Amino acid sequence: MTSEVYFGSVLHGARNQGAALARKLDLIIEQLDFSTIEKKEKVAIKMHLGFRDGYQTVPVFFVRRIVKAIRKQGAFPFITDNPTAVYNAVDRGYTQETCGCPLIPIAGVKDGYTKTTFIDFQNVDTLEMGGVLHDADVLVDLTHAKGHNSSGFGGAIKNIALGGYHGPSRWRKIHGVEQSIPYWDNEKCTPEHAKKLVKACPDNLISYDEEKHKLTLNFGMCNQCGECIKVDEGVGSLSLKPENFALFQELMARSANEVLKTFDKNKQFFITFAIDITALCDCWGFGQPVVINDIGVLGSRDIVAIEQATLDLIANEGLIENMIPPYIRNPILDPSIDLHPFARLHGPMKDPYIVTKYAEELGMGSREYKLIEVLSIEEAKRIDFKSQTFEDQPTFF
Numbered sequence: 001m002t003s004e005v006y007f008g009s010v011l012h013g014a015r016n017q018g019a020a021l022a023r024k025l026d027l028i029i030e031q032l033d034f035s036t037i038e039k040k041e042k043v044a045i046k047m048h049l050g051f052r053d054g055y056q057t058v059p060v061f062f063v064r065r066i067v068k069a070i071r072k073q074g075a076f077p078f079i080t081d082n083p084t085a086v087y088n089a090v091d092r093g094y095t096q097e098t099c100g101c102p103l104i105p106i107a108g109v110k111d112g113y114t115k116t117t118f119i120d121f122q123n124v125d126t127l128e129m130g131g132v133l134h135d136a137d138v139l140v141d142l143t144h145a146k147g148h149n150s151s152g153f154g155g156a157i158k159n160i161a162l163g164g165y166h167g168p169s170r171w172r173k174i175h176g177v178e179q180s181i182p183y184w185d186n187e188k189c190t191p192e193h194a195k196k197l198v199k200a201c202p203d204n205l206i207s208y209d210e211e212k213h214k215l216t217l218n219f220g221m222c223n224q225c226g227e228c229i230k231v232d233e234g235v236g237s238l239s240l241k242p243e244n245f246a247l248f249q250e251l252m253a254r255s256a257n258e259v260l261k262t263f264d265k266n267k268q269f270f271i272t273f274a275i276d277i278t279a280l281c282d283c284w285g286f287g288q289p290v291v292i293n294d295i296g297v298l299g300s301r302d303i304v305a306i307e308q309a310t311l312d313l314i315a316n317e318g319l320i321e322n323m324i325p326p327y328i329r330n331p332i333l334d335p336s337i338d339l340h341p342f343a344r345l346h347g348p349m350k351d352p353y354i355v356t357k358y359a360e361e362l363g364m365g366s367r368e369y370k371l372i373e374v375l376s377i378e379e380a381k382r383i384d385f386k387s388q389t390f391e392d393q394p395t396f397f
């Protein structure tokens with residue numbers, strides 16, 4: 001099955017607002033066809049509202065436009081995210097007044113209004129889905145595309161796979177799943193050798209509890225540089241396997257699928273903004289250098305197709321190498337090595353396409369897609385736009 005993905009590029013073909021990104025978003029919304037949203041339905045717009053000083057999220061200008069289009073159907077949209085992000089969203093410009101609809105914490109003000117979701121995958125038995133998201137009739141998965149240290153990429157799937165669940169589910173369960181497959185042999189490793197392994201990691205990602213004789217590796221931040229493996233040569237107690245890293249993405253596909261199961265197929269909409277694309281995700285709570293040129297906005301009814309298309313567009317664009325932040329240690333920039341830009345930053349075992357493969361296997365959508373560009377440069381050149389008007393006198397009254 002081939003799914004349609006609508007795309008509006010930041011590059012536009014006429015010196016006119018009618019050819020630019022906001023107009024392209026309107027055209028994508030038309031193509032997505034919000035008419036399947038019925039009067040009075042409660043529409044959850046799941047966003048990442050940023051955190052602390054992290055302001056590189058979907059601009060409120062576009063959020064407001066999407067909210068207006070939903071309201072036109074006579075439905076009741078609301079924006080949702082984790083309680084803290086909602087509570088201090090005002091610091092990043094998101095309020096009921098600016099967005100045009102209420103902002104409601106996804107699992108209530110104390111993060112305790114949840115629906116237990118059976119996952120039964122590796123060391124994760126259940127996750128607690130946000131009750132507010134679960135109660136909604138319609139999902140608009142409104143995503144900011146960016147890198148992610150655990151999965152390589154954070155897009156439409158991650159926005160609901162992690163963002164759809166309460167804090168402890170995200171931070172203690174999903175972020176711990178890589179531990180499920182054994183990677184350290186306690187019998188081969190003496191306490192002295194374990195301490196050497198701890199020292200070997202330049203990013204302090206290995207810890208050792210001497211009392212319990214237990215070594216733990218933080219897979220989420222590991223870029224697979226191999227320094228620890230070099231120190232382990234001749235002992236062979238530690239292994240870095242793609243399977244451990246892939247567990248995070250497989251669980252993401254599963255947890256996102258559980259969210260989607262709570263919505264009818266014709267009540268699911270996906271919009272991804274590939275602008276302000278940073279190396280790390282919005283959870284870090286600080287502004288970051290943009291490592292990929294702005295690309296544009298995508299829309300689809302298929303979460304797998306939009307994710308695949310976004311990843312492909314990012315791959316085509318490539319990294320802005322002089323903007324890679326110094327805290328990304330040893331990025332793999334050799335062009336003869338075939339890697340997605342985010343695997344260049346976060347390590348080859350964090351290939352961001354893994355999640356779309358698992359998501360397709362779960363029946364969430366198709367990796368085959370047709371990219372349909374709205375208002376391309378050529379098309380815009382052929383349109384006779386009315387001349388651009390300027391504010392030579394006040395026009396607001």
Ligand code: SF4
Pocket residue numbers: 200201202203204205206217221222223224225226227228229240
């Ligand atoms: S591979 Fe590199 S980053 Fe990962 S734990 Fe080993 S030393 Fe640290």
